[in-house]
Every structure is written in C-alpha cells, then in structure tokens.
Amino acid sequence: GLTADEKALGKPVGSDIREGKRTLIIVHALEHASESQRKKILETLGNRSASLERIQEVVGLVGSLGSISYAEEKAKKYIGKSK
Secondary structure: OOOOHHHHEEEEOHHHHOOOOOOHHHHHHHHHOOOHHHHHHHOOOOOOOOOOOHHHHHHHHHHOOHHHHHHHHHHHHHHHHHO
C-alpha cells in the first residue's frame, strides 16, 4: 500500500514502494517529476532496506506531484462506470 492506514490496509504504508511496484501513482509521479525527484523515487522504489523516513519522503513527494489525487480520481471514474 502507498497511502492507506496500516491497520486498514493490513500491510505497512509504503510497502508498494519497498516492493518496487509500479502502481498508477508511481507511474504518474515519474511522468511529472523533475530529474532530481525522479532519481529519488527510482532510488527508493524496490529498495527493501529504505528507511521509513525515506519512504515517507517519497510518499509526500508523489502526493505533492498530484499523483495520489490523480489515482483517486481515476478510481472514482472507473467505479462510476461499473455501476
């Protein structure tokens, strides 16, 4: 998971980053990041020994790039289409 509460999700926050999962959020962030931001994301993505502080920094970064909001809007759109 990337943004959910650990109890609600059932796995640690940021685990998708540690596991190197290229989620919609990560793909969007990489497309909109500056070179230095992209480097920080890619250095952390898949790094199982990344510190919690580094994971939180990347989660904050993708949030500031609008990637979390983008994914939430996409999800709402698809949920609306499925009804």
